[in-house]
Amino acid sequence: MKIRIHGNSVRFRLSKTEVGKLENEGYLEETTDFGPAQLGYAVRKSGVTELQARFEHHKITLEVPEKLLAGWAANNTVGFEGNMPLSDGSSLFMLIEKDFKCLDNVHEDQSDNYDNPKTC
Numbered sequence: 001m002k003i004r005i006h007g008n009s010v011r012f013r014l015s016k017t018e019v020g021k022l023e024n025e026g027y028l029e030e031t032t033d034f035g036p037a038q039l040g041y042a043v044r045k046s047g048v049t050e051l052q053a054r055f056e057h058h059k060i061t062l063e064v065p066e067k068l069l070a071g072w073a074a075n076n077t078v079g080f081e082g083n084m085p086l087s088d089g090s091s092l093f094m095l096i097e098k099d100f101k102c103l104d105n106v107h108e109d110q111s112d113n114y115d116n117p118k119t120c
Contacts, residue, residue, distance in 0.1 A: 001030050002099065003060070007088075010053060012043055012062055017072035019098060020073040022064075023037050029059075043096065045069050051082030051094045062094060 004011040026045035032037045040059030052063040079097025
């Protein structure tokens with residue numbers, strides 16, 4: 001699972017195995033170690049009606065409606081997005097999507113990523 005954060009947006013990218021695990025087990029979590037502290041990030045299948053996120057105890061958690069995840073591993077839906085209103089009148093943009101293989105040369109294992117539609 002990868003996250004990308006920019007301004008008021010957070011994007012989660014999941015491999016094939018992670019999409020299947022989220023659909024079947026309902027929870028994924030990873031951490032990045034900064035020495036004295038860790039940043040956690042998680043995705044949870046939930047009874048919410050739209051994407052929601054929270055940041056508590058050094059962990060970002062994205063809540064995804066159960067109905068969106070049903071069949072996601074096997075279908076062609078790339079991902080889901082939403083905007084969560086914030087108390088200051090702004091909003092947080094959230095995106096969760098399948099991770100595709102890069103078209104250029106990268107130095108990371110992409111064997112569990114989805115085939116890039118631009119190569120098909």
